[in-house]
Amino acid sequence: MAPERRDALLAFLALGDRLKHTLRAAHTGARRENSAEHAWHVALIAITLAEEVSPRPDMAEVLAMIAIHDVVEIEAGDTFAFDEAGLLTQMARERAAAERIFGMLPPEIGQRLRASWEAFEAQETPEARFAMGCDRLQGFQQQVECGAAAWREMGLTKTRSLVRMQPAIDLGAPFAPMIEALYERAMAEGLLRTA
Amino acid sequence: MAPERRDALLAFLALGDRLKHTLRAAHTGARRENSAEHAWHVALIAITLAEEVSPRPDMAEVLAMIAIHDVVEIEAGDTFAFDEAGLLTQMARERAAAERIFGMLPPEIGQRLRASWEAFEAQETPEARFAMGCDRLQGFQQQVECGAAAWREMGLTKTRSLVRMQPAIDLGAPFAPMIEALYERAMAEGLLRTA
Numbered sequence: 095m096a097p098e099r100r101d102a103l104l105a106f107l108a109l110g111d112r113l114k115h116t117l118r119a120a121h122t123g124a125r126r127e128n129s130a131e132h133a134w135h136v137a138l139i140a141i142t143l144a145e146e147v148s149p150r151p152d153m154a155e156v157l158a159m160i161a162i163h164d165v166v167e168i169e170a171g172d173t174f175a176f177d178e179a180g181l182l183t184q185m186a187r188e189r190a191a192a193e194r195i196f197g198m199l200p201p202e203i204g205q206r207l208r209a210s211w212e213a214f215e216a217q218e219t220p221e222a223r224f225a226m227g228c229d230r231l232q233g234f235q236q237q238v239e240c241g242a243a244a245w246r247e248m249g250l251t252k253t254r255s256l257v258r259m260q261p262a263i264d265l266g267a268p269f270a271p272m273i274e275a276l277y278e279r280a281m282a283e284g285l286l287r288t289a
Numbered sequence: 290m291a292p293e294r295r296d297a298l299l300a301f302l303a304l305g306d307r308l309k310h311t312l313r314a315a316h317t318g319a320r321r322e323n324s325a326e327h328a329w330h331v332a333l334i335a336i337t338l339a340e341e342v343s344p345r346p347d348m349a350e351v352l353a354m355i356a357i358h359d360v361v362e363i364e365a366g367d368t369f370a371f372d373e374a375g376l377l378t379q380m381a382r383e384r385a386a387a388e389r390i391f392g393m394l395p396p397e398i399g400q401r402l403r404a405s406w407e408a409f410e411a412q413e414t415p416e417a418r419f420a421m422g423c424d425r426l427q428g429f430q431q432q433v434e435c436g437a438a439a440w441r442e443m444g445l446t447k448t449r450s451l452v453r454m455q456p457a458i459d460l461g462a463p464f465a466p467m468i469e470a471l472y473e474r475a476m477a478e479g480l481l482r483t484a
Contacts, residue, residue: 095462095463095467097470100467104430104467104470104471107330107333107334107427107430108430108434110330111330111435114317114326114330115317122306123310127309130325130326130330131308131323131325131329133329133332134325134326134328134329134332135302135305135306135309135325137352137356138302138305138356138357138360139302140356141353141405142298142301142402145397145401146290152349153352153353154347154348154349154352157332157348157353157356158348161329161332161333162336202340206340207336207337210336232302235299235302235303239303239306240306267290268290268298271290271295272295275292275296275299276299
């Protein structure tokens with residue numbers, strides 16, 4: 095292995111550490127959740143639910159997408175699903191970050207990882223949709239389990255929340271019944287406003 | 290989906306949140322790293338290095354192993370690689386935790402996830418060895434990048450460190466050259482003692 099290739103790989107992997115300091119809107123315990131531990135939790139959901147959908151998705155693709163899906167947040171930051179101003183600039187910020195981050199790698203590796211990220215974003219394959227369902231389920235369950243301070247602070251309504259969650263519900267089982275049970279709990283606990 | 294099955298899945302996924310509070314010996318920034326973000330970082334290494342080894346391992350298996358490999362630490366805690374007393378009881382603690390944690394799931398899912406964990410532990414397949422290489426590389430690089438306070442505190446020698454790292458070095462490229470470069474840096478920066 096050429097020293098330049100070795101050093102490029104080490105530099106990219108060292109950069110990965112920074113995703114542990116990209117904070118999300120949800121809490122875990124008394125602190126904010128970060129995007130690295132979120133991504134692990136999404137992978138746990140994916141392997142747990144892998145055989146609950148038919149046909150079974152290609153799990154190598156699904157888990158690669160999940161591992162890479164938030165890496166651009168190292169530079170672009172996490173954009174809360176209901177941050178309207180942030181959402182307007184999210185795509186441009188994330189694309190610029192992708193150029194820099196994937197550009198650190200030997201080209202064929204950078205292109206392969208970028209292709210996984212693009213495939214997740216494009217939502218055109220069963221694998222991308224399954225990964226999206228796991229991602230949305232994690233974000234939703236994390237808020238419900240941790241008291242949803244971010245939802246309560248902004249007065250989030252169930253209707254507005256559903257704009258975010260409907261694509262995951264539309265995947266059917268197992269996502270729909272799990273998310274519906276979490277909505278029931280969120281409403282019962284006053285984490286979301288009616289309407 | 291039967292409500293009992295749905296609720297068992299939700300309870301298992303909610304339990305997963307606790308791995309974000311299992312602290313490791315390494316630091317990330319000013320705080321300790323947790324096992325959930327570690328597991329994500331190992332997955333990032335795996336997808337980055339997937340095509341650097343030949344034959345290419347089955348990445349669905351590798352990434353499932355990586356996602357599950359530390360889940361027993363939710364109950365058993367992380368055991369530092371050089372904690373001799375902890376290592377003596379590690380297997381018994383982790384097996385008891387596995388019984389309880391995987392036992393929360395519908396049986397066929399619990400058995401499948403437990404099989405991934407057992408396969409990683411057994412180190413009998415190319416996939417398990419590749420996942421181990423990624424796990425050791427992450428732990429080592431994390432210490433080197435963050436100043437290795439835990440190594441310096443215990444006066445860890447390179448010889449003793451190699452007992453832990455040799456299985457990953459023995460995998461050859463890309464692990465060997467990357468780990469060797471990190472050793473050079475660790476020695477130059479005084480993170481490990483000579484001998």
